[in-house]
Amino acid sequence: MLTETQAWDVLHAVPDPEIPVISVTELGIVREVHARDGGLHIVVTPTYSGCPATEVIAQSIRDALVAAGAGEVDVETRLAPAWTTAWITxxxxxxxxxxxxxxxxxxxxxxxxxxxxxxxxxxxxxxxxxxxxxxxxxxxxxxxxxxxxxxxxxxxxxxxxxx
Structure with a gap:
């Protein structure tokens, strides 16, 4: 099992599928990481509600965390508050x-x-x-x-x- 800190470390290496030079955390779309029994709960907010990469991002997050030993990973897409460019590092x-x-x-x-x-x-x-x-x-x-x-x-x- 991974701690929340370890999960954040893994997520810092998950590239955005449309702009691979930045990670999903640098883009600001990963909003929360919660450890729970048997795995992790990840909250993401896409750059806009119709973002075509939302499913790819969720799968990339799951794959990276499971490969790192996270156990079960569920990814929640949360649209409110809406993503803002102020979240880009x-x-x-x-x-x-x-x-x-x-x-x-x-x-x-x-x-x-x-x-x-x-x-x-x-x-x-x-x-x-x-x-x-x-x-x-x-x-x-x-x-x-x-x-x-x-x-x-x-x-x-x-x-x-x-x-």
């Missing part, structure tokens, strides 16, 4: 940037209210740092990301939208 934001995804920024990224903007914010390109960027699509590879292009280096990049 600071090291994960740097990993996102290095991977080519602009991490969330602004007040909502640190847990505050997001101001209404009538002029779109210029994002810094995660590759070259230029703020001469253009949004190509409100949605990237998933609904939680938008697609941008840097006008300086001409590279496309995704932006993790503050939620």
């Amino acid at each position: 600071e090291p994960a934001k740097e990993k996102l940037r290095a991977y080519g995804i602009a991490p969330p920024s602004g007040d909502a990224a640190v847990g505050g209210a997001q101001p209404i903007r009538f002029v779109p914010r210029k994002l810094a390109c995660p590759r070259c740092g230029s703020t001469d960027t253009t949004r190509l699509s409100q949605f990237g590879s998933t609904a939680c990301k938008a697609l941008y292009r840097c006008q300086s280096c001409l590279e496309p990049f995704e932006y993790f939208k503050p939620i």
Whole structure:
């Protein structure tokens, strides 16, 4: 059997299936770990309620914990409170940037209210740092990301939208 601390250690190594450079804990979707008779109870909150990776994440969590000797593992998906980009760790934001995804920024990224903007914010390109960027699509590879292009280096990049 694993302790809660040992379970957290295992979970820190479980990659997000869509962004493998960050773990499910760095993304902030693992909310709680509870030891119980015969195993563990894990609470996760997906990045949004329709996230297509929710089942894959739950199975990856089960597989990693069982392989580490956790016994029976049940994963509960909890939608409230809703996931927010404020739950992404600071090291994960740097990993996102290095991977080519602009991490969330602004007040909502640190847990505050997001101001209404009538002029779109210029994002810094995660590759070259230029703020001469253009949004190509409100949605990237998933609904939680938008697609941008840097006008300086001409590279496309995704932006993790503050939620």
